[in-house]
Amino acid sequence: MSSIKIAFSKFNLRDSFGAWWENATKKQRIAFRVLLIGFFYALPFLDNPILGTPETNFQSVLFYPLAVYVAMAVGLNIVVGKSGILDLGYVAFFAIGAYTHAILGTFYGVSLWFNIILGAAFAMIAGVILGLPALRLRGDYLAIITLGFGEIVRIVALNLEITGGAAGIAGIPAPPNIFNVTFDVLDPKPHYWLMLTFIMLVVWMYIRLGKRRPGRAWEAIREDEDVAEFMGVETTKYKLWAFILGGAIGGGAGAIYSSQVASILPDYFTLNVSILVLACVVFGGMGNIWGVVAGAILLEYLPEKLRFLSETRILFFGLLMVVMMNIRPDGLFPRKKREKVYDKVTGQEISR
Amino acid sequence: MTKLLEVNNLTMEFGGVVALKEVNLHVSAGEIAALIGPNGAGKTTVFNVVTGYYQPTKGDVLLNSKSVLGLKSNKIARLGLARTFQNIRLFGDMTALENVMTGSDSRNKVGLVGSIIGTSRSRQEESLSHSRAAELLNFMGISHRSGQLARNLPYGDQRRLEIARALALEPKVLLLDEPAAGFNPQEKVELGELIKKIRDAGFAVLLIEHDMSLVMKISDRVSVLDFGQKIAEGTPSEIQNNQKVIDAYLGVVDNAS
Numbered sequence: 001m002s003s004i005k006i007a008f009s010k011f012n013l014r015d016s017f018g019a020w021w022e023n024a025t026k027k028q029r030i031a032f033r034v035l036l037i038g039f040f041y042a043l044p045f046l047d048n049p050i051l052g053t054p055e056t057n058f059q060s061v062l063f064y065p066l067a068v069y070v071a072m073a074v075g076l077n078i079v080v081g082k083s084g085i086l087d088l089g090y091v092a093f094f095a096i097g098a099y100t101h102a103i104l105g106t107f108y109g110v111s112l113w114f115n116i117i118l119g120a121a122f123a124m125i126a127g128v129i130l131g132l133p134a135l136r137l138r139g140d141y142l143a144i145i146t147l148g149f150g151e152i153v154r155i156v157a158l159n160l161e162i163t164g165g166a167a168g169i170a171g172i173p174a175p176p177n178i179f180n181v182t183f184d185v186l187d188p189k190p191h192y193w194l195m196l197t198f199i200m201l202v203v204w205m206y207i208r209l210g211k212r213r214p215g216r217a218w219e220a221i222r223e224d225e226d227v228a229e230f231m232g233v234e235t236t237k238y239k240l241w242a243f244i245l246g247g248a249i250g251g252g253a254g255a256i257y258s259s260q261v262a263s264i265l266p267d268y269f270t271l272n273v274s275i276l277v278l279a280c281v282v283f284g285g286m287g288n289i290w291g292v293v294a295g296a297i298l299l300e301y302l303p304e305k306l307r308f309l310s311e312t313r314i315l316f317f318g319l320l321m322v323v324m325m326n327i328r329p330d331g332l333f334p335r336k337k338r339e340k341v342y343d344k345v346t347g348q349e350i351s352r
Numbered sequence: 353m354t355k356l357l358e359v360n361n362l363t364m365e366f367g368g369v370v371a372l373k374e375v376n377l378h379v380s381a382g383e384i385a386a387l388i389g390p391n392g393a394g395k396t397t398v399f400n401v402v403t404g405y406y407q408p409t410k411g412d413v414l415l416n417s418k419s420v421l422g423l424k425s426n427k428i429a430r431l432g433l434a435r436t437f438q439n440i441r442l443f444g445d446m447t448a449l450e451n452v453m454t455g456s457d458s459r460n461k462v463g464l465v466g467s468i469i470g471t472s473r474s475r476q477e478e479s480l481s482h483s484r485a486a487e488l489l490n491f492m493g494i495s496h497r498s499g500q501l502a503r504n505l506p507y508g509d510q511r512r513l514e515i516a517r518a519l520a521l522e523p524k525v526l527l528l529d530e531p532a533a534g535f536n537p538q539e540k541v542e543l544g545e546l547i548k549k550i551r552d553a554g555f556a557v558l559l560i561e562h563d564m565s566l567v568m569k570i571s572d573r574v575s576v577l578d579f580g581q582k583i584a585e586g587t588p589s590e591i592q593n594n595q596k597v598i599d600a601y602l603g604v605v606d607n608a609s
Contacts, residue, residue, distance in 0.1 A: 223444060230403055339500050340447050346479065347484075
């Protein structure tokens with residue numbers, strides 16, 4: 001086992017890529033970004049035997065579970081990875097966003113474009129209502145109370161009339177055409193592109209926050225909450241912000257999701273979803289946004305790729321998790337372990 | 353001289369245990385005040401009460417003549433009270449510079465939305481935070497460590513980094529909890545000079561320390577705690593000749609050996 005460990009630690013993709021990235025010129029970096037983003041936008045057309053999923057429709061897989069889970073994992077990463085708040089009820093925010101569009105879109109004819117924002121807003125309100133009392137707790141206690149929150153939202157949806165009870169809501173409208181692109185149930189591509197755009201927006205926002213004051217405050221809270229408080233960090237405020245920002249992302253993703261699947265049931269929003277999103281974050285590398293994205297892609301893609309193994313595929317999935325956690329306990333791409341170089345006077349980071 | 357920090361009749365009880373009993377202390381502008389006493393005398397408890405971590409059973413804590421009782425620790429910190437820790441508590445996974453910046457961030461006003469948009473104020477404050485942190489690391493003589501993760505720093509530099517992080521808050525009073533613990537004699541001398549330099553830069557210092565030669569050399573005033581009570585206060589030479597302090601803490605030099 002230890003020899004495997006050494007072999008893996010010697011091959012460090014993150015570091016060798018990081019070295020290339022730091023030596024790259026500005027043009028090379030832009031080219032890399034354009035290529036990467038272009039690749040993901042073109043992905044629905046790359047349904048070949050190597051990439052494709054033979055048993056299921058590749059384009060559907062790209063939207064759900066792949067893009068949906070990447071969006072949720074990126075959102076949960078702010079809460080769990082960056083700020084160290086263990087949230088086991090993340091699906092609640094996703095459900096709130098999904099039902100926002102389902103109810104407002106189906107019964108009141110509100111367009112998805114507004115419902116993404118409204119879904120995020122309702123998720124934020126729910127986050128404040130739960131977060132204000134719950135975030136006084138730490139660790140396991142907080143985990144339990146968030147777990148309860150996830151279940152409460154599902155059970156409320158199961159029992160209310162407006163949410164359609166156990167039958168859920170069907171016939172959820174897709175948004176009107178833009179640029180001659182038709183959003184409908186049969187063609188998942190436009191929704192995939194929409195979710196991809198949403199994810200990119202979120203990642204952009206996260207990176208800006210991460211390297212500025214809020215990012216430092218969240219990291220300080222994750223490292224040692226008491227000390228952060230002694231150093232003047234308003235821990236309650238920043239924890240709440242992390243919680244509701246993560247929630248807003250879940251809410252926005254939920255609204256897009258319900259628009260694509262066109263009918264939702266409370267059964268879609270079980271504890272399993274929360275656990276799986278958390279697994280994506282931990283598997284990818286808590287606190288490193290690229291690790292989390294990679295983790296979510298891999299964890300959601302593999303079960304679809306392995307579908308030919310039918311029932312036993314979950315077994316292989318579990319095996320992969322066990323092996324992973326042994327050879328890379330900090331996740332696929334753990335957050336920075338590299339040292340930085342700062343200017344002696346301005347304190348700005350110098351890229352080597 | 354103006355009293356920056358005043359502790360009046362402070363009593364702290366944990367259940368039946370009386371950790372502090374009617375303690376009076378103060379720190380004036382421009383001085384190094386020391387707090388000494390045997391282990392378990394309640395020195396660190398004083399720090400924990402004045403920084404708002406514990407609510408005292410009785411008594412009052414005044415910062416700049418205003419009571420800070422009942423305020424949250426982060427508010428007290430921003431009002432001008434920064435501390436270090438007996439057992440080093442850095443943000444291990446952040447670089448040295450980021451550690452210090454966390455402290456200087458508390459002087460900034462930009463919020464979450466401003467940070468996302470990148471308003472001109474947010475950019476200004478960011479670059480100011482960066483340069484201020486670099487300056488402080490330089491002041492503490494650890495600028496060559498700025499890019500390293502705090503957890504990877506050698507022990508002595510971790511202690512210095514803690515002081516730099518506390519100074520980044522631009523406190524009125526700096527509380528140092530055993531800053532020389534684990535230092536060799538040479539490092540202790542250097543630290544003494546550094547603390548004097550900090551005082552001369554305009555920060556009042558309240559120092560908890562067990563190394564008597566350091567305390568007696570740099571302090572302007574020394575208070576002695578024993579079993580939660582203040583038993584003496586005075587200049588270093590007065591304390592050294594105080595019989596109560598000698599009995600409780602300092603002991604007598606054994607001439608026979």
